[in-house]
């Protein structure tokens with residue numbers, strides 16, 4: 001089969017012939033119809049994550065159709081599926097309780113530590129397949145497997161109640177999905193963007209307010225003005241010390257600060273400033289299978305929309321990476337292997 005392989009950091013992807021995976025009990029071979037190119041690919045290209053195995057087929061946002069099903073599985077050739085990329089053991093306490101994103105003994109993650117979707121075929125455990133209804137196209141189904149599920153998971157952890165206000169700091173692919181989920185939970189939403197076109201997009205996707213911010217100096221004052229004293233929830237997708245500090249300052253009493261995006265920066269905060277308001281700090285990492293099921297269901301009912309910049313052939317992978325590095329992508333670029 002044809003695959004895009006990364007052989008080392010700071011190298012281009014190479015399109016090569018690679019052995020097609022063989023089905024085994026409990027797994028299916030998925031013919032990849034769409035694979036999203038996510039900002040996390042840059043962590044491999046820039047050497048922040050190491051390549052193991054090496055070379056590696058990246059691509060953790062995958063949708064396609066069943067090509068071959070292992071024995072005894074309830075799938076037939078041509079069934080449409082989205083893929084949950086975190087392969088939990090299914091046995092540890094976290095997996096048993098439905099938190100596969102926190103598996104204590106993971107079998108790997110497709111596109112991170114196991115071969116992923118930048119190829120014509122990928123092997124997927126049956127427990128990681130989610131049926132994709134006809135009304136969701138493959139590029140959307142692929143992206144739901146990353147930004148959609150992350151947004152559902154983070155919004156679930158934020159426990160938003162009716163009448164609350166949520167700030168979404170950073171409105172890339174994940175942030176726009178968080179915004180829609182927070183709206184679904186009944187929140188009034190305030191988006192913070194670094195460029196006017198992103199603020200415009202956030203409003204189109206349902207933000208009640210959208211601020212364009214360069215440094216974060218005035219953010220807390222703006223949010224307090226807009227909300228009579230502060231927001232109930234602040235989702236941080238930017239992860240700098242400054243953006244996180246401003247986020248804590250934005251919150252009213254009993255506010256929840258939700259960490260989703262991160263960089264190398266530290267969260268620096270005085271315990272007294274937390275105590276005085278009983279601020280809660282929570283963190284959210286990727287999502288569980290049930291979060292992807294929920295994301296697929298919301299998308300099928302038109303309540304969660306994914307923005308696709310372009311759909312491109314597998315050979316365009318290196319262009320997609322340089323456009324990500326230049327921060328030029330509107331939503332997601334999706335490869336069609």
Ligand SMILES: [Zn+2]
Pocket residue numbers: 038039040060061146147
């Ligand atoms: Zn992703």
Ligand SMILES: [Zn+2]
Pocket residue numbers: 088089090091092093094095096102103104105106
């Ligand atoms: Zn487990």
